[in-house]
Amino acid sequence: MNRRRPFQNLWRDPFSGLLWIYGAVATVFLLLAFLLADWLGAWYIEDSAQLALEAKMERLEAQIQKQAETLPDFKASQKELEKLLRKEFATDEVYEFFLSKEDGLISSIDLVPPEMPVFITDPRDLEDFTFYHDGKEVTFSTLTAPLEGFEAELTVALDPSILSSDHNWPAIFFTIMAVVLLVGLLLSWWLQQRIKARLLDINRTTASIVASGDLSQRVIDSELSGPLAVTVDNINHMLSDVETAMQATRQQANNIAHDLRTPLTVAYNQLQAAAKQHPELEHSEKLLANLQNTFGLLLQINRLENSSEFSDLSEMDPYPCFVDAIELYEPVFQANLQSLEWNLDQHLEARPEGLGMVKGDHALLMQSLCNLLDNASKYSPEGSIVRLHIKDSEDHLCIECTNPWLQSSSSVDPEHLQEHVFERFYRADQSRTEEGNGLGLSFVKAAVHAMEGEVKLKVEDDVFSISICLLKVGSGKQT
Amino acid sequence: MKILLVEDNQEQAQFICKGMQESGHCIDWAKDGREGFQLATQQHSDYQLIICDRLMPEMDGLHMLKALRAINMTTPVLILSALDSVDERVKGLRSGGDDYLVKPFAFSELLARAEILASRFSPVTAQVDNSLSMADLELDRMSRKACRAGKNIELNTREFHILEYFLQNPGRVITRTMLLEQVWGHNFDPQTNVIDVHISRLRKKIDSPGTTPLLHTVRGAGYKMEVLE
Numbered sequence: 001m002n003r004r005r006p007f008q009n010l011w012r013d014p015f016s017g018l019l020w021i022y023g024a025v026a027t028v029f030l031l032l033a034f035l036l037a038d039w040l041g042a043w044y045i046e047d048s049a050q051l052a053l054e055a056k057m058e059r060l061e062a063q064i065q066k067q068a069e070t071l072p073d074f075k076a077s078q079k080e081l082e083k084l085l086r087k088e089f090a091t092d093e094v095y096e097f098f099l100s101k102e103d104g105l106i107s108s109i110d111l112v113p114p115e116m117p118v119f120i121t122d123p124r125d126l127e128d129f130t131f132y133h134d135g136k137e138v139t140f141s142t143l144t145a146p147l148e149g150f151e152a153e154l155t156v157a158l159d160p161s162i163l164s165s166d167h168n169w170p171a172i173f174f175t176i177m178a179v180v181l182l183v184g185l186l187l188s189w190w191l192q193q194r195i196k197a198r199l200l201d202i203n204r205t206t207a208s209i210v211a212s213g214d215l216s217q218r219v220i221d222s223e224l225s226g227p228l229a230v231t232v233d234n235i236n237h238m239l240s241d242v243e244t245a246m247q248a249t250r251q252q253a254n255n256i257a258h259d260l261r262t263p264l265t266v267a268y269n270q271l272q273a274a275a276k277q278h279p280e281l282e283h284s285e286k287l288l289a290n291l292q293n294t295f296g297l298l299l300q301i302n303r304l305e306n307s308s309e310f311s312d313l314s315e316m317d318p319y320p321c322f323v324d325a326i327e328l329y330e331p332v333f334q335a336n337l338q339s340l341e342w343n344l345d346q347h348l349e350a351r352p353e354g355l356g357m358v359k360g361d362h363a364l365l366m367q368s369l370c371n372l373l374d375n376a377s378k379y380s381p382e383g384s385i386v387r388l389h390i391k392d393s394e395d396h397l398c399i400e401c402t403n404p405w406l407q408s409s410s411s412v413d414p415e416h417l418q419e420h421v422f423e424r425f426y427r428a429d430q431s432r433t434e435e436g437n438g439l440g441l442s443f444v445k446a447a448v449h450a451m452e453g454e455v456k457l458k459v460e461d462d463v464f465s466i467s468i469c470l471l472k473v474g475s476g477k478q479t
Numbered sequence: 480m481k482i483l484l485v486e487d488n489q490e491q492a493q494f495i496c497k498g499m500q501e502s503g504h505c506i507d508w509a510k511d512g513r514e515g516f517q518l519a520t521q522q523h524s525d526y527q528l529i530i531c532d533r534l535m536p537e538m539d540g541l542h543m544l545k546a547l548r549a550i551n552m553t554t555p556v557l558i559l560s561a562l563d564s565v566d567e568r569v570k571g572l573r574s575g576g577d578d579y580l581v582k583p584f585a586f587s588e589l590l591a592r593a594e595i596l597a598s599r600f601s602p603v604t605a606q607v608d609n610s611l612s613m614a615d616l617e618l619d620r621m622s623r624k625a626c627r628a629g630k631n632i633e634l635n636t637r638e639f640h641i642l643e644y645f646l647q648n649p650g651r652v653i654t655r656t657m658l659l660e661q662v663w664g665h666n667f668d669p670q671t672n673v674i675d676v677h678i679s680r681l682r683k684k685i686d687s688p689g690t691t692p693l694l695h696t697v698r699g700a701g702y703k704m705e706v707l708e
Contacts, residue, residue, distance in 0.1 A: 261561035261582040261583055262488050262491055262561060262582055262583075263490075264582070264583040265491060265582045265583035265584055266488070266490045266491050266494055268583050268585065269491075269494050269495075269498070269585070269586045270494065272585060272586055272587070272699060273494075273498070273586070275699070285699065289585070289699075292583045293668065293670050295583075296563065296581070296583075296668075297670070299563070300563070300564075303564055324663060324665070327637065328663060328673055328677075329673060331673075331676045331677055331680055332671075332672070332673050332676045335676050335679075361565070362665075363565060363665060363666060363667060364565075366665050366667070367665075367667045367669075370669050370671070370673070374669070374671045374673070437670075
């Protein structure tokens with residue numbers, strides 16, 4: 001079982017890993033931006049205000065300089081200076097204060113708009129100053145510069161919120177960044193889902209091939225380009241090659257087998273005739289008969305796997321086969337001092353129209369059920385109860401055969417059995433002294449797959465159970 | 480019984496001919512379908528059974544069979560074939576074949592099938608008897624009752640059909656596959672002792688201790704029911 005820690009899985013899955021890392025970085029960025037927005041905004045605005053103040057200060061200094069050059073007594077006239085400043089006081093954004101160097105405020109009253117309260121005595125001591133206007137706190141940024149020739153300093157003050165109200169660049173920047181990150185995250189998720197879907201297609205197809213042995217299946221490659229499309233193409237190409245090779249091998253095996261049938265019949269008939277005269281040949285006759293049976297069954301499995309047993313599958317009622325198999329094998333169980341019990345899902349018993357139709361073939365189902373019952377009887381101890389149960393599911397009708405299985409009496413462990421029991425010539429009895437050819441369950445698997453059904457196997461400590469599940473006619477899975 | 484064998488494999492044909500002759504039957508051999516058709520349709524041929532291979536040169540078995548049925552020849556035909564898929568069996572029987580035996584087969588199986596097939600089409604046994612019997616064993620098909628020496632025998636449905644089949648073919652070998660086909664209606668070899676178990680149960684009921692055994696095992700072939708002298 002995979003017991004890796006989550007982050008290890010994340011590291012080993014590059015697609016999820018990338019998405020998670022991207023998501024984490026984006027989240028941290030957005031969180032920081034949210035937490036520091038106010039601080040960054042203030043910093044930006046103050047920085048912007050400083051530039052505006054410097055520009056204003058520069059302009060005022062230039063104006064004063066110009067006035068001083070054109071008016072000889074300008075420097076002596078405070079009123080002229082005030083007049084100039086009043087003239088410059090043209091916008092709502094900037095407030096200027098004219099201050100004496102030592103005696104405090106020289107003039108400010110006339111320069112402040114009437115709606116603004118005047119309370120500043122010496123703003124030279126302040127970098128920023130705050131007051132309340134209309135119940136709101138207003139913080140001014142200030143810049144102070146000496147006025148040459150006036151023995152005074154000019155302080156220019158600016159309400160920075162005026163700048164931020166129209167041009168909140170940090171907010172815009174953060175919003176754009178957040179949108180880009182979120183769109184990026186969504187795009188990554190979408191891309192990951194697409195790649196994942198293609199990989200799941202590949203996984204599904206390969207798993208289905210492994211489970212059914214049907215090499216005619218292909219990975220869907222529509223609407224794909226790039227390396228993933230090349231991978232899908234290569235896998236499909238490889239599957240085609242394997243399928244062709246398998247078909248050729250099976251066809252060759254079939255041809256060889258057909259060519260061998262007549263000479264084998266002659267040899268067997270001659271041996272049978274000779275055994276009548278020479279009883280010592282009876283063992284060889286029996287061996288050859290077993291060989292013929294094995295040979296015939298192997299060919300039949302080959303044909304079933306090659307889908308050449310039927311030209312067309314029919315709809316059938318499985319119930320008569322179920323009853324026939326029970327009736328045929330009940331005496332065998334009794335002879336082996338075992339018992340055979342059977343039942344149906346409760347709602348099936350109550351159904352007047354019977355079990356319903358499934359996709360299948362009478363002969364194949366009967367032969368498969370006989371193999372299951374024969375196996376169950378052979379490998380169950382005396383006094384045990386073998387159970388046949390018909391289960392109904394959404395798409396399938398399953399016939400489950402459950403028999404006790406003594407693990408202690410077998411050298412094979414359940415996992416090994418689970419993995420290999422359907423292989424040809426597999427024998428749970430590794431000494432191979434038990435009767436049988438090890439093809440019974442291989443046949444069951446091949447027959448059920450040929451009927452487009454499923455075989456399910458459950459091996460537990462003391463119970464062995466095989467289900468033959470046939471597709472119900474009209475079910476969603478029917479092709 | 481007069482039999483026509485149509486088989487292209489000389490060795491196989493010779494063996495079947497020899498076996499049939501040793502079993503008291505008269506047999507003619509044709510090497511391909513064309514020759515088989517000629518032999519089967521010539522005047523006074525009066526074959527009671529035709530055994531034909533499926534894959535042959537010139538005219539294959541199915542073509543010959545279709546041609547024979549086209550001229551309303553009703554002689555029973557047993558098809559021998561290496562093609563054993565369900566589709567091929569169906570094709571053979573739909574072309575007019577009456578039985579289909581897959582290679583490789585035991586000669587005893589061929590002989591048993593040939594004899595039973597010919598007897599089924601015999602005008603003597605074509606009439607249906609409601610009552611079947613052998614020695615002191617009687618079977619009433621109407622009331623579905625069996626008794627031996629006047630003593631009632633309890634049989635379930637399958638046992639009744641097995642006994643009925645044996646009594647319809649007295650003294651003839653019946654193989655396990657034939658029983659599965661005729662009594663259960665399934666056409667495959669279970670390769671287990673399942674039929675033997677059923678026969679054993681039936682035998683216990685009809686050949687009870689103190690009675691003359693009627694149901695006999697034929698080694699390497701199957702069973703037959705007869706009164707041994």
